Amino acid sequence: MKLISLRIITKDIKQSVQFYEKAIGLTAQWYTEDFAELSTSTITIAIGSTQTMKMFSDNPIESTGNKSSIIEFLVSNVDDEYQKIKDITPEIVQEPTTMPWGNRSLLFCDPDGNLINFFTPVSPEAIKKFS
Structure with a gap:
């Protein structure tokens, strides 16, 4: 088993992505308006809006x-x-x-x-x- 990703769920995806870009000095790869990733050589930080949780469950958790x-x-x-x-x-x-x-x-x-x-x-x- 290998840990490859950590996903953060956020109410304000643009704010969170901009924060992590500044903090770790990487540019995010946007896949949709609700999902982006910042990849390092060892792990990917995935950032999803609360909207993405609806894909996993009818009762999504709140960030x-x-x-x-x-x-x-x-x-x-x-x-x-x-x-x-x-x-x-x-x-x-x-x-x-x-x-x-x-x-x-x-x-x-x-x-x-x-x-x-x-x-x-x-x-x-x-x-x-x-x-």
Whole structure:
């Protein structure tokens, strides 16, 4: 089994896609007005409007953001990324902080309230783990 995609359901797809394009520096591929994807070398971030949920069920769930999961991105320098992120969202949960497990992490929210972590390994053990 291989995890290849993470789908975010949103009430405002244009706002969410623009946010992720700025945050991760990729251009989205739009397939319909209700569905777009941003692909990295390891995973695809799919973004669908709440309308897409009607294709799965007659009783679609509502997009309310998620505070129990964190979408994580390995970045080369989390402090540099912070300078960019603080200009695109007021929802900074944690400024860059070195965590006990050796990653320097920046935690913030996307427009729907989903938690996002940008992190850079800084301890020898963490650097080895992600190299």
